[in-house]
Amino acid sequence: MISQQSLFSEEILYLNKNPNHKKIIQNANVKYNDENPSCGDSITIFAKVDKTKNILEEISWDGKGCAISQASAELLCEEVSGKKIKEVMKIDSKKITEILGLELGVVRIKCAMLPIAVLKKGIIKTFYNTNGGGKYEK
Amino acid sequence: MSNSKLKKDFPIAGKTHYLDSAAMALKPRQVIESVKKFMEESSVNVNRGLYTIAEKATEIFESSRENTAKFIGAKPEEIIHTSGTTMGINALAYSLQPKIKKGDIVLTTEMEHHSNLVPWQELCNRTGATLKIIPVKNFVLDTENFGAMLKNAKIFSCTHISNAIGSINPIKELFKKAKDSGTITILDAAQSVPHTKINVKKIGCDALVFSGHKIMAPTGIGILYVSKEHEEEIDPFFYGGKMINSVELKKSSWTSPPNKFEAGTPNIEGAVGLKSAIDYIKKTGIEEIENHVGKISRKIREELSKIPEVKIQQEENPKSSIISFTIKGVHPHDAASILNEHNICVRAGHHCAMPLMKNIGVIGTIRASTYMYNDTEDVNALVNGVNDCIKLFGVKK
Ligand SMILES: Cc1ncc(COP(=O)(O)O)c(C=O)c1O
Numbered sequence: 001m002i003s004q005q006s007l008f009s010e011e012i013l014y015l016n017k018n019p020n021h022k023k024i025i026q027n028a029n030v031k032y033n034d035e036n037p038s039c040g041d042s043i044t045i046f047a048k049v050d051k052t053k054n055i056l057e058e059i060s061w062d063g064k065g066c067a068i069s070q071a072s073a074e075l076l077c078e079e080v081s082g083k084k085i086k087e088v089m090k091i092d093s094k095k096i097t098e099i100l101g102l103e104l105g106v107v108r109i110k111c112a113m114l115p116i117a118v119l120k121k122g123i124i125k126t127f128y129n130t131n132g133g134g135k136y137e138k
Numbered sequence: 139m140s141n142s143k144l145k146k147d148f149p150i151a152g153k154t155h156y157l158d159s160a161a162m163a164l165k166p167r168q169v170i171e172s173v174k175k176f177m178e179e180s181s182v183n184v185n186r187g188l189y190t191i192a193e194k195a196t197e198i199f200e201s202s203r204e205n206t207a208k209f210i211g212a213k214p215e216e217i218i219h220t221s222g223t224t225m226g227i228n229a230l231a232y233s234l235q236p237k238i239k240k241g242d243i244v245l246t247t248e249m250e251h252h253s254n255l256v257p258w259q260e261l262c263n264r265t266g267a268t269l270k271i272i273p274v275k276n277f278v279l280d281t282e283n284f285g286a287m288l289k290n291a292k293i294f295s296c297t298h299i300s301n302a303i304g305s306i307n308p309i310k311e312l313f314k315k316a317k318d319s320g321t322i323t324i325l326d327a328a329q330s331v332p333h334t335k336i337n338v339k340k341i342g343c344d345a346l347v348f349s350g351h352k353i354m355a356p357t358g359i360g361i362l363y364v365s366k367e368h369e370e371e372i373d374p375f376f377y378g379g380k381m382i383n384s385v386e387l388k389k390s391s392w393t394s395p396p397n398k399f400e401a402g403t404p405n406i407e408g409a410v411g412l413k414s415a416i417d418y419i420k421k422t423g424i425e426e427i428e429n430h431v432g433k434i435s436r437k438i439r440e441e442l443s444k445i446p447e448v449k450i451q452q453e454e455n456p457k458s459s460i461i462s463f464t465i466k467g468v469h470p471h472d473a474a475s476i477l478n479e480h481n482i483c484v485r486a487g488h489h490c491a492m493p494l495m496k497n498i499g500v501i502g503t504i505r506a507s508t509y510m511y512n513d514t515e516d517v518n519a520l521v522n523g524v525n526d527c528i529k530l531f532g533v534k535k
Contacts (some may be wrong), residue, residue, distance in 0.1 A: 006479055007475050007476075007479070008472070008475070008476065008479075008530055008531075013530060013531070016531070037492075038487060038488075039469075039470075039471050039486075039487055039488075039501070039502060040487075040488065040495075040501030040502055064501075065469065066469035066471040066472045067469065067472045067531070068471075068472075068475075108471075108475065111471065
């Protein structure tokens, strides 16, 4: 009846079954976990940041959750690895839905945003020593 | 009860497989029309104007109260209009506060909707009382220590039917014991009123709450029943116009119940819709509705049980309108999204019952829930949808 694009494209399903970045980076200097209380999704992000060059050198994730949050974590890792921190902090919901190639409603967008939110909070907490609520400034 | 004829009364039921009535019931045209008619013909304030339309509006509003009273075996003055179950419970938590002191026990269960847990946590924080929780074991209340738990219990608030796992609690038995030990009994009837015959006197509750929107009325209207003996002695929880006897600059006195508890302009359209919704239930027959809902829910459980990847997360032989389940390898939210692509509406997640989900060891479940307008087409659609979830995501058992 209500026609719509499927959320579960082959790519999303593939990423769920074959996550490349789902692992622990032992010597990460950013390690942060957060969850989405409404669905119990939980994501931990591990990242190695070069503080002098302000570059995110390596990133991985671990956790459990729905297909959208897991696929988003995978694609985020691909997107940000090697990027300048300043660029990473600019990633917003528009960018995330673009990377995922999905149109997401108000509920599912929270799933998609969990990994980037965790990464940003982790960076802020580690290098700027606030609770992640603060505004990022270079 | 002719289900196919009845389905035509519900504009949304014909457009989708609506299996989320535990969250909110669909509205029949009769309810929609009654509210429209009231707004066109009589929408002026109640209990104030002396002109004819105002008297008419007051009459309609009060007739809704009488209708609700009859529906649950109460007296009209015991029926207080609220905005819903949540407001009713919070109202009680404030109104009963003067009766609660440090060292008293407030008793509830591990099976509650957050709205029947958090207000009691907060009451205990305000008063120094202790919150005790009846545990859940294998999806049912473990009442082994209930007798001991009642010692010093001033309040016992319990759900009739769990919104998350559909367990039906032996409420009469529990309330009898509680009342015998002098405990005030409160029933969260949000999930039972839509399809269970309720009589407050037979149940033995001192207070009962439910939401209009779960029985086909508009949102923003709900009912708080408080038995006459308690109503007289408890304080109002809300102050303003309509609830006063006399007002001086520095002090005031209250009018008698139920108006004592209804400060301000009430949700009149809501009450009109509620009356019409209850009339619709009466016309259809509450026993017929209960039978139909029981039958169709059983059918869903039977069909889902045949799928090896599905686990029904419920007590043995569940009888309620709620079907709570998980699918191996499929996150409940993904299942709900896939079902949505099949034009099926279900709820997925923790169902505002996080402690209960922890108890049964899941992050959430998929919940289908039925009402009078559901039929075998909805059952078949759901089963197909669930099979599709497994095809897309599932891990073979
Ligand atoms: C058992 C139970 N209690 C309380 C509530 C809260 O009702 P409302 O949100 O209408 O206040 C619900 C609604 O989901 C419920 O199912």
